[in-house]
Amino acid sequence: MKRVYILAAVISVSACASMPGAQNSVSPQSTERLKGLSGRVLAPNECGLFVWTADSNKQFILFGQSQKARASWLSPSGEIVLGVKSQSGAPSQGQYPQQIFATQTGGAIKLDLRSPQTIENGTRYQAGTLSRPDAQGWERVTPVVGLSACKPADSA
DSSP states (O other), rough: OOOHHHHHHHHHHHHHHTTTTTTTOOOOOOOOSSSSSSOOOTTOOOOOEEEEETTTTTOOEEEEEEEOOOOOOOEEEEEEEEEEEESSSSBTTTTTTTEEEOOOOOOOEEEEEEEEETTEEEEEEEEEEEOOOOOESSSEEEEEEOOOOOOOOTTO
């Protein structure tokens, strides 16, 4: 079963890395509810943190780059850019497993990835949570899984 998850994570990152013209953007013509963040393309020697919901949908909901102190998050209203307020934990591929992101409205989103497993060119996080306050002030917690990965220098 672990091999299936590893293979799925590697394929997902490969698919994101091979999508032409999809780097850090959402189509303005898209009027339907987003099914996940747009694909991401890592340049050679670039690293990123990919986060999916831990349910059966495995929706791609967050992409971060600790070195750039920013992330993209799939909010209920669409994709938004977040700033990084704090980072902690032992970084893998330069990506921190615990981060607090700042929204444009002053809110905070907390990422806590756990159970790291080393894989080729990356680290898979087998468990975690993404927490944010909802409109009524309650903490909304989403179980997540993650992947920290780097694109090798010799990849084009």
